[in-house]
Amino acid sequence: MALLEIRDLHASVDGNEILKGIALTINRGEVHAIMGPNGSGKSTLAKVLAGHPSYEVTGGEVIYEGKNLLELSPDERAREGVFLAFQYPVEVPGVSNAQFLRLAYNERQKHRGEEELDPLEFKDYLKERAKVVQMDSSFMSRSVNEGFSGGEKKRNEILQMAVLEPTLAVLDETDSGLDIDALRIVAEGVNQLRTEDNAIILVTHYQRLLNYIVPDFVHVLANGRIVREGGKELALELEEKGYDWIKNVGKAGASLAPQAG
């Protein structure tokens, strides 16, 4: 059984249809890249999977581990192992990173019927996980994302992923705003978190990230539809040609790629 199956997904924001029939199948152990020009619907897809309240699903279905994902509340999805690394991580003043992560971690543990950690035990666990993204322990006592640089915020997202160990991680433009060193750290972190049991969706505008995290499949989105699909070489083709050549493809209503059946 596929880990995630998206069938003919339609979604709108403020009455504007952004996703116009997405179909995607993701198995455990796979990394999928979703690429496309600005406004193609990439981030919308990421937010819809996480259950953001501003996005309304108007059609289609999403089956995750055999369950109807769209019927689960955003927090239930997270406890079931769905994780969204935000494009713009939110600052939460007054709440320390460690405090927040322990609450989130323990919610997940409780849900799985596993042991919760007290602050001291969690501190050790967190210190261990922070190595994945080479984060200093001083970040743990600071307020969530407050005063963090763009790169630190993105690293913090991957730290959260390392702590929560999701089954399905959706990384929304995690590469944007990163310099080359930060990009390498983030990518190495993600690679360490890849396992046979989980799957990762990389939403990205640029091919650059894919040099470091090599995807099994690449899907190109334009105007709310998947217009091309292929292996990792498709990303290189896009890098070379840019997005101009596909910009009108979606609009015409015809897909160049055969729909997965």
Added chain:
Amino acid sequence: MVAEATKEKSIYAEMLAALQGRLAGREASWTKRLREDAIERFEQLGFPTTFDEEWKYTNLAALAKQQFAPGFDSKHVELDRSALQPFAYKEAKGSQLVFVNGVYSPELSSVEALPQGVIAENLADALSGERAEVVREKLARYADYQENALVALNTAFVSEGAFLLIPRGVRVETPIHLLFLSAPQSSPTVSFPRVLIVAEARGEAILIESYASTEEGAYWTNAVVEVSLEDGARLEHYKVQRESTEAFHTATTQVELGASSSFDTTTITLGAELSRHNINVRMNARGAECRVDGLYMISTGQHTDTHSLIDHAEAYCSSRQLYKGILDGKSRAVFNGKVFVREGAMQTDAQQTNRNLLLSNEARVDTKPQLEIFADDVKCAHGATVGQLEEEELFYLISRGLRPDLAQNLLTYGFAEEVINKIRVESIKAELDEAVLNRLHAKL
């Protein structure tokens, strides 16, 4: 026929006669005159009403109507040190003055941890003590009883309370705790705590002023605190108001700052059915600085009102003010903050912020930050917000698996933490963390 105009005297004139009876023969003539002057002024002014611009949103009618008995007459309350535990701070074990229903309790107080030369004593003793001349020079000099009826009433009853003197150049590391504890009686009582703090040149101290009750009940605390910081002196001050939610709490904090002195205060308001705090800081010489922060967190049936005046009377002074409010249920808060920059107060640097978080549709906030600038070459900023939790912040937390109510509580806690985090006395911080979480019915 001419009807004889008889102005009915308030219950307070009679109450004052009772106090003077007790003090007979032991009282200096100047305090006697001060009392008489003050009660006369109070009788003239009467309780403020909502027609008074300064009291537009806070109605004292219920308070004015209530027949309070004097706290100094209430029967002796048996409390031992262990009963004090929930209200005491471990950092101030050997430096606390305790008052029960407004009356100094020598048995519960202890000042053994204070260095030589530092005076921390009952004001009633200080009035005739070795530094009586300092008290006479400073008392009622700053808090204006001519215009403010509540200050006038407190001044009429000036007796019990604290006198604190930090001598020149002495730095007191141990926080000094003034605990005003109310033990509600069968009929409501009123107490008039009066505090005078004098820090001589370069003297430094940390002061905690807290109000609490042994159990729920109706009473009224009407306090006045006067602070005089001489050149280069520093005071870190905390006011923790956790009165019974059936109580009235009215207070004026009046601060006078000398050259290059520093006043750093945080007021936490959790209790009382109705509370009003006037906090006035006058920066009267060059280079003075103050930080005036506050957090009010109230719920159904509670009303709190803060009126602050930061008076930049001289050049080269800076002030920072951050007041935050969390309102739940059917509650109401008032914030009125004036920053006054007088003529000639150049290079003034003033910032004022009031932020409010409404957790219910029935909560209401009236906020009015005001800047009045009569000088050039100044840097002033102010702002106020009233809002609800940010949806993006909530979603961020929920997307990590936190249930919506936990996410809400965590954000609310975070909102309060901006003020609580700056508190440098650990046990106050811990107490407030717990109080905030209890209020939110949350465990983090």
